[in-house]
Amino acid sequence: MRHVRFPAQRVAGSAYESHAPLRRLGDKARWYLPAALTADLLGAAVPVFLVFEAARQVRPLYCAAGAALAWISVQALRRRYANRALGESRGVLPVVHDWLILIGVLAVARAATDESTPRLAALGALLPALLVTVACRKLTYRHLFAARREAQAVSRVLVVGEPGAAEGVIAHLSARTDHPYVVVGVLPVGDGELTGGVPVAGRLGADMPEAPSGDADTVLGAVRSQHADLVLVAPGVRITGERLRRVAWALHDAGLELAVFPGLVEVSVKRLETLSAGGLAVLRVAPPVRRGLQPVLKSVLDRIGAGFGLLLLSPLFLGVVAAIRLGSRGPAFYRQRRIGRDGEPFVMWKFRTMVVDADRLKAELSESNENDGLMFKMRRDPRVTRVGRLLRRTSLDELPQLFNVLSGHMSLVGPRPPLPEEVARYDEVELRRLVVRPGMTGLWQISGRSDLSWDETIQLDLQYVDNWSFTSDVDVMGRTFRAVVDGRGAY
Template sequence: MRHVHIPVQRVAGSARASATPARGLRDKARWYLPAAVAADLIGAGVPVGLVFEAAQQARPLFCALGTALAWTGVQLMRRRYAGRALGESRGVLPVLHDWLILIGVLAVARVVTGENTPRLSALGALVPALLVTIACHKLTYRHLSAARREAQAVSRVLVVGEPDAAESVIGHLAARTDHPYVVVGVVPVGPGGLDSGVPVAARLGSAMAQSPNGDSAAVLDAVAAHRADLVLVAPGARLAGERLRRISWALHDAGLELAVFPGLVEVSVKRLETLSAGGLAILRVAPPVSRGMQPLLKSVLDRAGAALGLVLLSPAFLAMVLAIRCGSRGPAFYRQRRIGRDGVPFVMWKFRTMVVDADARKAELSGANENDGLMFKMRRDPRVTRVGRLLRRTSMDELPQLINVVAGNMSLVGPRPPLPEEVAEYDEVELRRLAVRPGMTGLWQISGRSDLSWDETIQLDLQYVDNWSFTSDVDVMGRTLRAVVDGRGAY
């Protein structure tokens, strides 16, 4: 993969955090908790009260209160009100899981109390609870994300490890803002320089200090000096076993948190399992899902959804064909050779958005390429027609790829289908994105599309390949609608 230097934005942000006292996750906005509780109580109680009143149920107020308390009780038992959870997720699936638990709880209560409101009416009255809670989660998530871009509501982290390992951890954390960690200091173990610009709080020797508490005292002093909330250890040959054990004892005795970076990147927590063998803490990494019920469900959803989409969108297809033909000469559809799963080529269908000789003119525009990798992208590509610009802005030019999904060449969700000339220059890392069928949408589309760098695009594709699940596909499809409406990176 082609590597580029990523500026350490989060490290720069940590300078702001160092200027004022920070208390990590406790600095989250105080309105998160009351807003979450109020949304759950109102979203569950009010609709049930209104529906049961309309159905002339004998005790609508009692049922509304019971439902509201049951919903907040489920959220409480699932630890959705914990400080660590508030504002951290905008996902729909966890809320849906909680909502199904609520339905089970209320079904039992319905049998016990003999409540006789029609089942469909009762179920419909619970839908607002799901929607209001999802909306509240999205609101707090956006607010928290904006705060973290300004280094607020973060955990101040002290990194301990060998210089190369510590630099790797700092670089990964600094390059992204979708996490609560800001590195405020580093304690390198052994000789070696650091280029990240993070203050060196202390330095441990290559071997464990002769004094039993020598290493621990140095780390504790560094924590105090930089007001760290968390010590993140990048273990290595010089920091493992008994030495790491003694440091962990000292931190825990002082009431401080310790986290260990296992050296893995872009691995979903769903694939991780902690084990113990002979006193050793072991992290098991499950292989990516490639067999069983989930791939079968994906295949069924792909073909059934694409077939239904072709039927429902046929009037829109006709309108777009007419608009393209009237806007410029040439066919309405554009066919292009792309590379699919396992390197197998196929013909991909799109609505034509460029002039008919666009491919022949690509070479003369090569110097104007605005992408830093193998893809060709121009914000103001002169080959794009007026109708084509609108189709690209709304992503409607991609709709004929439903034909490819029905044929099995593509999926609804997956990596972007590459051109043969791009694949010819792939290295062994980039070739891994061909391990799954390409998709009409994917992480690349909901994360910025053409605004992404080449390395960012590859990183997202590999993240999808390694961590795919059926539920993640459903989540991506849900977030695609917003990305299409937003139009960011579509040109």
């Protein structure tokens, strides 16, 4: 299955050799740390000073300094200012965790000093610290993401593994630029050709050598020849635990890092947990979230969001209905049978964007399908009306699906609802996208929509199904607005 497309391929020796030399992980922009410290300092100190001054607190300046110091200390203890962490996450949840710790620390300080500012006012004074820190992290994340597309702030990686497994890891890493790894060489285990074009830095025998230092010397020599920062081991039957342990000893004694790829793809790190059982290192993979508080919150958000959306957008609905009726003959709304969660069919509502007999004309246009999978997509579909093009460009044609969300057939966020004829040709992997309710928006919409291939669409849907969380839904909804404004892939 192919992966989401990015403008550049990430393999040293191919696309990036024609650009500037690779800049390593330690070469992140120097302004990241000062920007983070300044944002945290001012985001905590200024609001606290203003609120406490307005409340006529006796020592507002001292309180502001204490709040800022506490906020910076909490994040320093949580290693948010370490070079490895700067710019790496734009997530809101880690910042919220830090902020809640800050609240607890200052609550203890408040009780110890008999500080008398009203609780709600004090809490409100600390809220800007959370918002400013989130904004700063998003800024550094976007800058670092752009830098890594140009091979800056990266780690040079030597991949070790059986030829097939090693090339699979290399292909996955090279197809994306949202990570710090650049493959600079491969050390295959056993015989077999490698066709990826990555420099072969040596070869390990199929069996563990009699001399324990044999593998270690070969790996260390490959690391030195390729100037690698990290050795990434791909899984395989020829890489036993004992063999891996001896290689790890040699690398760690030389001050080098070792990482092991467990063979899992697109599994969120939030679902992974390392355990020890009788001296064995065990990787536990938590099941996807299906029960508990988070699904309840999702249902509540869906119903409340759909209800308020329909109420607030009712004037817009009337305007769109009038434009559709004036633009072409036929009804303003279009109803279509779709497949929902667990294969249950339902009727999905949309604003009509095509001519009335569009379904009949679809068969005549089948040879013009521009999608490589089961969906039918044409960039210049002749069935789309003039008003319909505008509605699709702005995604306004999707708004009636709020009725489906309110009725419980759809969610605000989820995979794209498929047609029955598409589901009839699904294989076992593709059927897994029906485990959750389909959504009005999702990873598919914010990642390119119709510009994505079928494999890329399925990959994004499965990533959502397996790694869903309530906070990820909130993040997708926030990014949907930008995708709608951009309009890329909407046709």
